[in-house]
Amino acid sequence: RRTYTYWKRHDIPYVKPLPLIGTLKDVFRMEKNVALHIADMYNYRSMEKEPVVGIYVLHQPALVIREPLLIKSVLIKEFYNFHDRYCRIDESVDRFGSLNLFFAKYEIWRDMRKKLAPTFTNGKLKLMFPLLTEIGDELEKYLLKKGDNFVAEIKAICGLFTTDAIASTGYGIQVGSFQNPYSEFASQNYNNHQNIPAHEHFVMFLLPKLSKHIRATMFRKKYDTFLRSCLKHVMDERIKSGQERNDLIDTLIRLVKEARANKEIRDKDLYIDAILAQGAVFIVAGYETSLSAIAFTLYQLAKYPDLQRKLRREIEKVLIAGKGEVSYDALKSMEYLEMVMRESLRLYPAVAFLERKHNARDQEFSLKPYHDFTIPNGMPIFISNYAIHRDPLYWPNPEVFDPERFSPQNKEGISPYAYLPFGLGPRSCMGGRLGLLISKVGVLYFLKNYKIRHCPQTVERMSFNPNMLTLECKDDINLEFIKDPLWK
Numbered sequence: 042r043r044t045y046t047y048w049k050r051h052d053i054p055y056v057k058p059l060p061l062i063g064t065l066k067d068v069f070r071m072e073k074n075v076a077l078h079i080a081d082m083y084n085y086r087s088m089e090k091e092p093v094v095g096i097y098v099l100h101q102p103a104l105v106i107r108e109p110l111l112i113k114s115v116l117i118k119e120f121y122n123f124h125d126r127y128c129r130i131d132e133s134v135d136r137f138g139s140l141n142l143f144f145a146k147y148e149i150w151r152d153m154r155k156k157l158a159p160t161f162t163n164g165k166l167k168l169m170f171p172l173l174t175e176i177g178d179e180l181e182k183y184l185l186k187k188g189d190n191f192v193a194e195i196k197a198i199c200g201l202f203t204t205d206a207i208a209s210t211g212y213g214i215q216v217g218s219f220q221n222p223y224s225e226f227a228s229q230n231y232n233n234h235q236n237i238p239a240h241e242h243f244v245m246f247l248l249p250k251l252s253k254h255i256r257a258t259m260f261r262k263k264y265d266t267f268l269r270s271c272l273k274h275v276m277d278e279r280i281k282s283g284q285e286r287n288d289l290i291d292t293l294i295r296l297v298k299e300a301r302a303n304k305e306i307r308d309k310d311l312y313i314d315a316i317l318a319q320g321a322v323f324i325v326a327g328y329e330t331s332l333s334a335i336a337f338t339l340y341q342l343a344k345y346p347d348l349q350r351k352l353r354r355e356i357e358k359v360l361i362a363g364k365g366e367v368s369y370d371a372l373k374s375m376e377y378l379e380m381v382m383r384e385s386l387r388l389y390p391a392v393a394f395l396e397r398k399h400n401a402r403d404q405e406f407s408l409k410p411y412h413d414f415t416i417p418n419g420m421p422i423f424i425s426n427y428a429i430h431r432d433p434l435y436w437p438n439p440e441v442f443d444p445e446r447f448s449p450q451n452k453e454g455i456s457p458y459a460y461l462p463f464g465l466g467p468r469s470c471m472g473g474r475l476g477l478l479i480s481k482v483g484v485l486y487f488l489k490n491y492k493i494r495h496c497p498q499t500v501e502r503m504s505f506n507p508n509m510l511t512l513e514c515k516d517d518i519n520l521e522f523i524k525d526p527l528w529k
């Protein structure tokens with residue numbers, strides 16, 4: 042009973058806990074995924090004006106931060122004291138899972154992030170762009186083969202597109218999912234993604250101390266073996282050919298070489314696995330997020346024909362100017378496409394909650410002037426980007442899909458701490474710009490030859506899969522395609 046009076050004793054507004062399970066009722070019933078549960082805590086009744094909300098993850102007190110200035114402190118200003126995520130995967134159970142940038146603890150994270158950052162510069166994205174338009178062409182052919190008027194389930198098609206986009210930009214390999222949707226690469230990726238049971242996500246993110254005991258993994262053994270052999274094959278081929286592409290694979294080859302030569306590294310196997318883990322996470326982090334971004338955007342555009350018309354007019358202009366081709370610079374100049382994608386990521390941020398752990402390297406963090414409370418070492422901190430993105434305090438009519446919020450005139454008024462689809466600060470998304478680029482190319486090629494609209498088979502209310510960690514529509518998303526080419 043004393044445990045559950047923690048927030049009351051510290052005079053912090055809190056969500057009333059239930060014995061033993063704390064505030065986790067919906068997660069335990071497997072009715073909600075972790076992100077939507079954190080959003081409910083943000084929106085808990087009578088908390089609208091509160092800067093923080095106290096919750097209990099079973100018996101562990103944790104904080105949901107609501108106030109934008111406190112969010113800024115946690116993610117940016119006081120990064121030194123919040124540099125790790127709370128989630129954990131045990132190294133002895135899943136090395137790729139524990140050593141990749143998302144899960145890695147500070148020392149490994151800092152080293153790897155610095156080394157990987159140059160792979161995602163604007164210049165590198167420009168080099169990757171032709172690879173993406175090639176896959177766009179494949180998508181175009183695939184849709185044209187279906188005819189002039191048809192209904193299609195778009196999550197599956199977006200999955201084919203992002204699988205190929207990630208494999209090509211990350212590993213430099215052509216998977217050809219549109220010709221063979223059941224290729225080894227696509228199936229392994231899809232199966233790993235679908236096969237992680239909800240309770241493992243729950244433990245990794247909310248009860249990380251139990252992660253090792255239940256052997257929670259992000260990369261199942263089979264997928265780990267597949268990715269290792271895939272990376273080895275691609276790296277060996279690259280070394281053999283002597284070709285240099287200045288991409289992720291070249292970076293991994295250089296880092297492994299340097300690691301082998303460095304006498305100061307004590308556990309070489311572990312260090313080399315930490316390098317390869319960054320190659321592995323590229324696929325997992327990029328696949329589902331970009332897939333969702335494209336699928337949710339198409340769903341909204343099909344619902345609002347006027348907005349779709351406006352975007353198709355912009356696509357048409359670019360195609361005419363480029364004589365049927367779209368260049369990197371032309372895509373970057375597409376203002377309305379950018380506004381549409383930003384708005385889609387506001388309503389549906391694929392990674393729909395952020396979290397950190399208080400490490401108190403410097404000094405313990407105080408909530409002053411909001412509360413006279415000092416966050417103790419080790420306390421989990423949650424930020425619901427999903428709920429902030431729908432908070433009427435920052436977004437008038439938040440449930441309405443309105444790309445004009447991000448027009449050049451209006452976007453100045455958006456608080457940077459109330460819009461977090463890629464997180465913020467040194468630990469923000471590493472591949473966000475690439476994810477956005479993949480998603481824009483995908484949306485453009487879907488709309489190039491077709492108008493899309495809702496039909497009787499289209500799901501009316503969007504609900505999210507409680508078993509997935511990322512935001513994924515629970516149902517199929519069926520849309521009607523009507524042929525209307527913008528360029529002949």
Ligand code: HEM
Binds near residue numbers: 467475
């Ligand atoms: C539209 C697509 C994407 C969205 C919405 C997205 C969103 C996010 C978010 C919200 C985070 C957590 C940030 C934080 O805690 O502050 C994150 C982390 C991360 N993302 Fe993405 N992501 C996308 C695409 C990608 C792609 C294509 C890659 C491939 C490289 C990627 C790699 C990562 C990595 C490595 C991290 C961990 C970064 C770190 O801890 O240093 N993401 N992403």
